[in-house]
Amino acid sequence: MSVAIIGAGASGLVCAIEIKRLNREIPVTLYEANPRVGKKILATGNGRCNLTNMSAHKQGYRNMGFARYALEAFTPQSNIEFFNSLGLFTREDGCGRVYPLSNQASGVLDVLRLAAEREGVNIVTDCHVDNAQHGKDGFYVCGRVYDNLVLATGGKAAPSQGSDGSGYKLLKQLGHKVTTLAPSLVQLETENRQYPKQLKGVRCECEMSLVTDGRLTVQKKGELLFADYGLSGIVSMEMSAYISPHLAKGGSKPTVYIDFVTSMTRDVMLENIKSLDGNMRIEDILSGFMPRKIGQVIIKEVKINSQDKLSQIKHNKLKELVSVCKGFGFTVTGTKGYDFAQVTSGGADTKEFDRETMQSKKVRGLYCIGELLDVDGDCGGYNLNWAWSSGRLAAKSITEQK
Template sequence: MKNKIIIVGGGASGLMAAIVAARNGAEVTILEKNDRVGKKLLATGNGRCNYTNEDVRLVHFHGSDKAFIEKALSIFGRDSVIDFFEHLGIAPASEDNGKIYPLSFQASSVLDVLRYESDRLGVEVRVNCSVSKIARDGKFKIYLKSGENLTADRVILATGGMAMPVSGSDGNGYPIAKSLGHKAIPATPSLVQLKLKSDKLKQINGTKVVGKASLFIDGELIKEDYGDILFTDYGISGPPILQLSREAVIALEGSRRVRLDVSIILNKSEEELLGYLEKRRGWMPEKRLEEFLIGMINKRLIIPVIKELKLDKDKLTKDISVDELRRIAHLLTCWSFDVIGHNGWGQAQTTAGGVLTKDIDPATMESKLVKGLYFAGELLDVDGDCGGYNLQWAWTSGYIAGNSASVKF
């Protein structure tokens, strides 16, 4: 008789687990509370699906147990993901920072091939099917919100975290895991935009710079990142900000002081910039300060910068003192903002925290507390940087869970 496996959640990790288990000959049913599977997948990578990265070193993954993540990645890592998808038709294409997308640059291609393969393998997909409770009594009993009950030999929980709740992952997997004896680290939004305290936001809203952002917590430098930074009416966004947001959000939740220093001049130290400004002053002594900065920084930032420094925009360059030049150099390389919040679950791309991995075996994704119960995806206390790492984790954990849950009894 075939093993009956129920997978709760038809997202990235659930679909991967279903395919692998069905290939091993198991009878697989996916229960998905949305009216279709893979809703979030379609939104990934701005609709292009950055499904892994050339560089999948452990440093790009976070969680309370790095050894757990390392073990899992050693079983089904980047090459396995690329190979798995290539055999389903997804040709890989690399972009900046090693990000790997389907050559079609369409997230829908990734979902299509997963759906075609699970259909081909006879995976039963039940949509509009929300699981409210799971109990273990010999077999697993799965209770649906509709009142219906199902039974299974093995269950894979792949309900996602809390990021983008409209996609279905609204955190309801945590109470289910807890009711089965598992503990979870409180979930916090990650890869999310940050809110800043500044009276200049209205003026600089929509301005993009290529620069560096440095995160300070209680005055201590924690992390820096470079790239496209966007000022908005609420604060700040862009890839470097998302990369710093995990630590920033956790610190904010702990009521710690969070500061961002933004350099809007890339690759120049304050000293180098001061030297350059002094030379520049000699080249254009009759220009007003407002004109002097044109060509060096984004034009929309000139007046806000001058206002922030409380300088006179009409002052002639030749009359600007070295001390004033130093203050300009300092602000352009280190514009300090207090971080006062973040954009919340609706805008976050992933979840920091989740089901504690110390109670799960990384070689099988099986619970050490409940035999026959498996976990996959963002529900676990594992998250990644921006760059394909969260999907890599979904594929890795989904593969391992699907493969081990379908091993013969």
């Protein structure tokens, strides 16, 4: 039995190592377009590689129905133990995010690269696979024939790292459908750029609520960063996972409402403001709740004079002010593109793959793993965790094949 794996990124490397560890006799060839393996791993987690999340077996993904089996079979703890066994040790940051002890993504890539070499994986770099066919003898890849083929090419996000979307073409060649693709975990562009421009560089904690076609779709808490084109920061990136696919399918422009004072209800915030000295200026009052620049923009939005004292402002105007503090709306016109995205939403149609093996239901011996599948996770280690878990499940299935 022989195996070809196309793509030596996170999922492909782990799959190759795991096959060899389970059965050293199986010849495994790993094809990589770049001159070196695992380039994207170096860019993850701002160079620190957030390699998993302790909740990743329970939540944090779109298409959980398909992903759950792999995530439970190879839990975050099991993936950490896998890395420990390769010589990489980790720490958890108190919020479930797991990083290498060295805090260096290069350490993660090093252990994978060295293990693949040690286990005898045949690594072919500088080889962009454009064609993969299935015939009666098996899979034809780069002039050789293999019994099994694993597609691990990643998606279209961050193409400068090597994942150029060519995996979708290979999937189609082999008779598989690809669902609607969109950049995900990416910054949001907003309609009225006046305020984001004024607030450029301001960060704050907030809750963001997404309203599409008049319906509240999802709410997320986290850090927001204003940029001249719109909204960035983890909370905006996570929202993009819902907004991008909606817009890619031709949906109407959604609105995100930002709550800048999540720890208080409107009534409590209003009471707190009204309890203050009437001689205080409204601008100074708001800076006790949120960054001053945001307060200034909100005061302008509700057309209050920033120099006005609390006693000069009517009750209804104060109520309006509080409601904007707890729900400032921005219309989203689009997202930044694949160059800026961390993952791809959409991919290989999971209806055509067996969730317990990652094997194609149409072509025996064909497997698909990682980002190429229509599974994407939140920020915080979920996407690499999916790459490891799906790669390890495919490896187990291949070695257990009858």
